[in-house]
Amino acid sequence: MTHYGCSLLSCGVIDERHFEMEDYQGAIARWCPGCGDHSILTAVQRLLEEEQLKPEETVFVSGIGCSSRFPHYVKTYGFHGLHGRALPVATGIKLERPELRVFVTMGDGDCCSIGAGHWIHATRYNVDMVAMLLDNNMYGLTKGQTSPTTPEQFPSNTQPHGSYLRPLNPMSATLGVTNASFVAQTAEWIPQHLFETMRAAYHHKGFSFIRILQRCPVYTSSIYEAAVRSPDMIEMLIHDDGIHIPDLEEIYKNQVIHDPSNLGEARRLAEPDGKFRIGILYKNESLPRYLEIRRLPARTAEERVKLLNEELDRYAV
């Protein structure tokens, strides 16, 4: 599309500003004490600082839910919209302004239930953005209802006798979508891994989908408790082209080399078998990206008027 306009900052004037983590600090987060979202917020702010992203050129888009309060807590532009509908808004922002850095935060209800259609299609469009699924396996803000990722038989207020269905697997689902270009899983209680995954997602050209396993201290604290306490339950997927943090090797002894270009293997690893796998499952920058397919030469107002007059000529009586 045409005419993004031009700020002083993008017109060749050297921007000498340096941003500290506090510069990205928005309102004080109102999540519960012990909520995994706090740790995700810290990792995000660290990423913004490390990458020196200009606050005004960064946009956080969210839906509705605990995780969707995220934009309020980051001092960038933010769009806190509708339940399940963060991805279409983010897509629209990128269509109009491809130069903006767009991050999307969604909960499991947002992404995997009410907005599931958008999740599939955003994956297929492959628009350059980072989409984070903050998965606490439960509707938190509405106070404890079963979500698509709630473990089978896990009780909630809507299914007090336990969840009736097997949980939806966001990893296999995303990896099953044509044109999926970056699919990773990480856990908020392993901050280094969380950060490195975000950084890899940020640098990936295309739609980067990260599922972040996230503890909810109120409704689902038991789900990840064992994995938090016994690192043996975690299997870390490592690769030179993926994430490899030698510092973590001592704690997380289950290290498996996985080449993220191997889609078949990625799909196999995504299947549930009792292990918590974290790492980049799949990454492919050669897939078509919607913005590049649709990118068009800029037209001035005068050019458009001239062309429209030619168009009207075709309909002239």
Added chain:
Amino acid sequence: MATKTRASSKKKKAPAKGGKQGPEIIRVPETTVEIVSDSGEGAQKCGQIFGAVCAKMGNGAWTVEIIPAEIQPPPRTATGGSGNRVRFGTEEVTNWGDATNLVVAFNEQVLLGRVDLEALAEDAIVLLENQWATHPDEDIRKQWEEGLKKLSEHDYRIIEVPMEEECLKIVEDPRRGKNMFALGMLAWIYDRDRELIRGQIAHQFRKKSEEVYERNVELMEAGYAWAEKNLDFRIEVPTVPSDVPKVVMNGNEAVGMGVIASGMELCSMYPITPATAASHYLGDVFQKFGGVVHQAEDEIAAVGVAIGASYAGKVACTITSGPGLSLKQEFLGLAVMLEIPLVVVDVQRGGPSTGLPTKAEQSDLLTACFGQHGDSPHVVMAAATIEECFHSIVTARRIAEAFKTVVIVLTDANLATGVQPFPRPQVDARWQQTPVNLAPVSPDKPPYDWDPRTGLTPRRVPGQPGGMFTATGLAHNEWSKVAYDPESHQRGCQMRSRKMAVLQSTLKTPEIRGDSSGELLVVGWGSTKGAIEEAVDRARAEGLSVSSCHITILSPLPPGLKEMFSRFDRVMTVELNYSDEPDDPYITEDNRRRAQLCRLLREMTLVDVDCWSRVPGQPLRPGNILKAIKQRLEMGAKV
């Protein structure tokens, strides 16, 4: 004209050719022609070309599609007919009129479908394909006989035409060529410029080969020659060359061009009838202009993408029809709450639910005004003509941007598929949008810096240094901070509402057609304008004390209506949506459900506004409106 000439033996006795003295010339100020076929036989193409040629020759014209809901409904069925209806005249034609004067029908069943809908004038001339009389299938021959018996109950002049037989001389599959033969017959009957017709054929088949073009021209010429040899009448509708340059197009094309003219660069949509054709048009040409038609995964995503794009810079639009509008409502409320400009076009069709997906209705007014939950002040306007389909988009974009809100433009299936010539728009570069303003803003300025006099606040978009804020659908204060306190929500609602008061103060009271006071004022909106005005003109010509006015911006309603209404004994709306009739035995003053604009006007003016409305799945006819006017006049004063 009323002589019945049904030729029974097509081979020997050529139908209806008189003596040597040449055809009778019938001169009329205006007339209506229909061409109907089974779906897929190309009657629509024939009608489109004929309508365009009439317009190009200087006739006023109004073309409507006759369209079944299915792509290929079963052949030879009364409800499966597909085609076009062209009303044209010496003067401007503002609506589709009353009854058809001449029909070309490819079989008797689709013709009977039109008869059932009372589409034909009692003295209509019918040019009817007659291959069915000798068809190898006995059932078909029987249907033909029975069909003709039914037709003979009317005063139609039926002329059997061996279209199939004639076309077989040129093509192997006449299903793909009869329409051009029919076009040729019409060209002779109405003395249409064949050079223009060839040009239109070339335009219609521009994506096909030269051979296709030539064969179609050959078929057209054959139809012309057949008519010249066999028909004993011609109909003359004098043309008046226009002194202003004109263009001819349908309402969806006009909407598409309006989108371009308004400077919008993104149209985000999901396929839905009858709106999709506007996106088809844009999909074809928009990229030349640097624009994108984004086909989203669903209606909700379509509006979400448009809102995201508007939030990030310029104004984007989404185009839909009723069911899509319902799905978008939550997002529309969000755009109002966040004060993001957005243009929504609703090409209305019959509802509720899937309703009459291909047919015209004006049933979305209330849902357009009130479909969102909570208090959601925004703008609703309606295009009354195809020309207005173009200009209303330009206006809508400007209002959306100036007032940072949602503007819904209502058109309908009648406008969407209708074709009409209108003065060529003088496109203005100032209609285009200015580049996104990325100037720094002071961190001391709140993002919703409401001016209490107007409710307006400067627009702020990502990229503006110092201006970072999170737009939120939660109740918020001027800093866009979540605020649940009573004062903040009250103030937010008040400021958003104030914008509508300011907009309303800039609107003009609609003009009255006819006397400024009298016994009856007819009020309309949207595509019924032409039919209402024609009915009112006829009533006035008969000496009745009737005037009309037409409302373009429906929310907020323009000023001065109450005073205007007070000058008439009786006020009624005429609308293409459902209302209970006052003389229905089950209906009382207490339980009567009124037409949609009628409800708005009653609420706004406290005048006892009456209504007459119908949901026939087709445009209103001026003759029927005239009957309603007379009936209401007999009921006397009611204000």
